[in-house]
Amino acid sequence: MSESVTRTLASTPGLLASLDPLLREWLPRQRWFAGKGRPVTGFSPVAATELLPADGRLGLYHLLVRVHQPPALGAEPHPGDCYQLLIGVREALPPRLAPALIGHVEQGPLAGRTVYEALYDPRPAEVLLEALRSQARIGGLFFERDPEHEIRPGLVPRMLTAEQSNSSVVYGDTYILKLLRRVLPGVNPDLELPLALAREGCPRVPAPTAWIRAERSGQSYVLGVLQPFVQGASDGWELALRELAKGEDFAAEARALGRATAEVHTALARALPTVTLGQAQLTLMTDAMLARLEAAAQAVPALRPYVPGLRSAFEALAELAAEGRTWTAQRVHGDLHLGQCLRSPGGPWRLIDFEGEPARPLAERRLPQPPLRDVAGMLRSFDYAAHSADLPVPGWAETCRAAYCSGYAEVSGVDPRTDPVLLRACETDKAVYEVVYEARHRPDWLPVPLSAVRRLAGDDGTTASSAPTSPSSPLSRRTHP
Template sequence: MSEAMSQAVTRSVTTSPVTSGSVTTSGHGLLASLDPLLREWLPRQRWFAGKGRPVTGFSLVAATELLPVEGKLGLYHLLVRAHQPLAAVQGHVPHPGDCYQLLIGVREALPPRLAPALIGHVHEGPFAGRTVYEALYDPRPAEVILEALRSQARIGGLRFERRGEIRPDLVPRMVTAEQSNSSVIYGDTFILKLLRRVLPGVNPDLELPLALAREGCPRVPPPTAWMTAEATIEAGTDEPYVLGVLQPFVQGASDGWELALRELAKGEDFSAEARALGRATAEVHTALARALPTVTLGHLQLQSLVDGMTERLEAAAQAVPALQPYAPALRSAFEALADLAGEGETWTAQRIHGDLHLGQCLRSPAGEWSLIDFEGEPAKPLAERRMAQPVERDVAGMLRSFDYAAHSAGGPPAPEWAEACRAAYCTGYAEVSGRDPRTDPVLLRAYETDKAIYEVLYEARHRPDWLPVPLSAVRRLAGSAPV
């Protein structure tokens, strides 16, 4: 980063008229001027969680000026709460008032290379006559964030921390693939994941990789740096917001989902990779069990788990009529688990990944697998995402992912390919953990059923053309006994 830009980062601490945690009149005027543009732009973003419901307004949680707008380029960091009416069916649907992290760039006019980043042209307020855009597309704002991390800056209510060295002058580029958050790669050395929907509190996407780094687990890239925002009065808690995590970039790595689809399209067997991925998953679970407390789930805890699964089934069946014929058989998977708990059986629970699938896995050019994105399901409260759970939940997520891949390679479904991968994954898991997940069929079936129900609801709302994929699993799970 240039010396001038470093000075701008420092200067913004003292000259900013809008600071995080104490919103000023100019902060409200800023948001009011952006309101009509954000109402159009925000719902179109892949990471916006409230699709299908109108945005009725915004409130400003925090704002920080990172580069003054008087120059050729202005940069603002905003935490904005988007207000929406409650959905008719809850389940995993977010409540109104989700808080989003926005990085707003301000220019007189956008160069052609930044056309995809356009938010709109402002007609009133502090940005009147200027153009605002998604700043992460622009290398200069991305450099500001990296320099703040490198220098462990304090800018308004923003805090930048690091535990490793960061070389300056790394060239940034935004990852343009669809994601539930946003990522910037710096010189093939680091990748910064910026969380879009944020909550105050300990975020597992930082908490768990730090714990695994302390254990020396090589299957998860250790955090090099992270950024947080101070607690706000509006949030009603003294917990900060975790905003982003910088980790080593695995250069040349293959995304597990894309790799599986390529191999399937070529007619190649994926069992060896699935087995290695099972081993990697077990290594991570074993390290998490060492690093963080485990608990025993008895009758009351299992009944609560079963009640939650049953409620999600009932809500999904109301929302998706195609699910209703299978509901009684699916409910039996949960009842079988409740019966075992009632007979006195217990299970060990620990911290897990929480949203494990092929897209959360990377294979290095050397053939080593890594697990990434420990955020869990973003629609769920942080407290729920941080709960100890049986490892079978992660396993079930990966088993469902193999099934999705078998239906997504462009050709006819390949159930035999999926079954071979599922078996190999469990075998690899057992080789490290000493316990094959298939030896607990009732628990594994319950979790896989719960995941398939979630997928049905998601696809019905967001990708109706994909609905046959989880419905095929529903038919299989409804017709199968625990095996």
């Protein structure tokens, strides 16, 4: 592949216009589409590259498209999210590709052809791997790899169909290519942090083998990352639900996962700068938490009765900062939960997907944070798992939470439970985020974070903090509504 076989939008002016009616119907149905619940009002091109000529039996377009929608309730006007699309073009789809159908084009340069989600098709997926293997540049797309790692040709691709906020293709059980769907210009932590951890020799995170970038109008976008595939692995969510279904204890796994988290945090603190958070920085952080709470309450009425109790979690943290308390902040995972952790039978835990919370701005995701943000995310994940069990197992989440904190302390030397005010604030902020996410994307799941909200606000008859207690974390330090 070379520059000569590519065309940009300048030579295919009607491409996006011809796809417009099909994409308006197809995009909102995709799991990774972030703008659900709001109509699509139009599209504007960011970049288009022809990877396989559309006048052949099989065509392939790589598109970066900005999607225009009215702003969400209470949100500021927004120029529109940019999405990465891989559009396959055929005369007609074979039955095996029926789930990938986008639609039949009626006008423009592809009139009379059928377009579809190309990642379902092995040939387009092979094109991407070959481009990475050969370190190709195609139009504004850059396929780059670690020079110390060769990529073997001929690996058979298969698309993973599990629900996720991006798309992944596995190549011969050797590599997995994660393609980011909602893309932003700038340094993406999903590539930045695993590369930093690889330099530190941290075995808990698969090291990137190759990656895809786009350059457009002086801006760089990370589009995908190729990493070793952990064969036979299950994610922590699957493992937890499996043990819950059998009524089995998950404490040993939770403890090992706590150790793995602490190892990654320790390596990140070595690899990248750390900062001290004093009163000024904590004021900014708690103000942001309070602002997110107020915005969430506007968007989700069910949250409003708990706002005073939840606000107290952030106010208590601000009070400690005003008294002179400081904390260390560093780069963290940013969206840690059971689904972001892998373990193969008899193997160690590994952490994946360092993209951070997709709803947050990229610059915010790259800021140093207290490591307890990740800890709080995992504690929330144990609650999610416990609520998802067909048959409740009393005390399961509490046991896992305690074991995870103990494992974390074994490696880091610091038990998260000894900082209950910060831990409660981080867990509250995470629960508020979950409420908004579930209300917008999975309303049936809304009772799960709302049950945590009641507990964290102190409205369920318990203490406001849900952190597992330890002799060194007195409840007297926690603030009640």
